Amino acid sequence: GSANKIGIGIVDETGKIYANVRETYITPPGTGFLPKETAAHHRQKIHGLIKKALAEAKITLEQINLISYTKGPGMAAPLSVGALVARTLSQLYNIPLVGVNHCVGHIEMGRTVTNASNPTILYV
Numbered sequence: 001g002s003a004n005k006i007g008i009g010i011v012d013e014t015g016k017i018y019a020n021v022r023e024t025y026i027t028p029p030g031t032g033f034l035p036k037e038t039a040a041h042h043r044q045k046i047h048g049l050i051k052k053a054l055a056e057a058k059i060t061l062e063q064i065n066l067i068s069y070t071k072g073p074g075m076a077a078p079l080s081v082g083a084l085v086a087r088t089l090s091q092l093y094n095i096p097l098v099g100v101n102h103c104v105g106h107i108e109m110g111r112t113v114t115n116a117s118n119p120t121i122l123y124v
Helices: 037-059 077-091 104-114
Strands: 005-011 017-024 067-072 097-101
Touching: 005 037, 005 077, 005 104, 017 077, 067 077, 077 097, 077 104, 097 104
Parallel strands: 067 097
Antiparallel strands: 005 017
């Protein structure tokens, strides 16, 4: 989860993507992202996204061997939704948990998707 998106990705250790489902919170015109409203959106969507991702990947939670979540930086309330769900699933299914830096996650996803071994990256 992040400021305006909540999603579930399922990949293997080679970077093959089995599922990449997400929902975007759209603010009313003329307003920005308010943490409380954005978090409420994420809470409303997360359960359905988990079910959809597992169905798309054709696996069960018991087959997942690592859970990661966006640790930050970002707005605390929306990020806490993903963190809470990730920690809960980790504890319920005894799956290791890793917090990921939001910006580094974007960089590493880009490297994986493009198969770039040594990309030039601008981090602003």
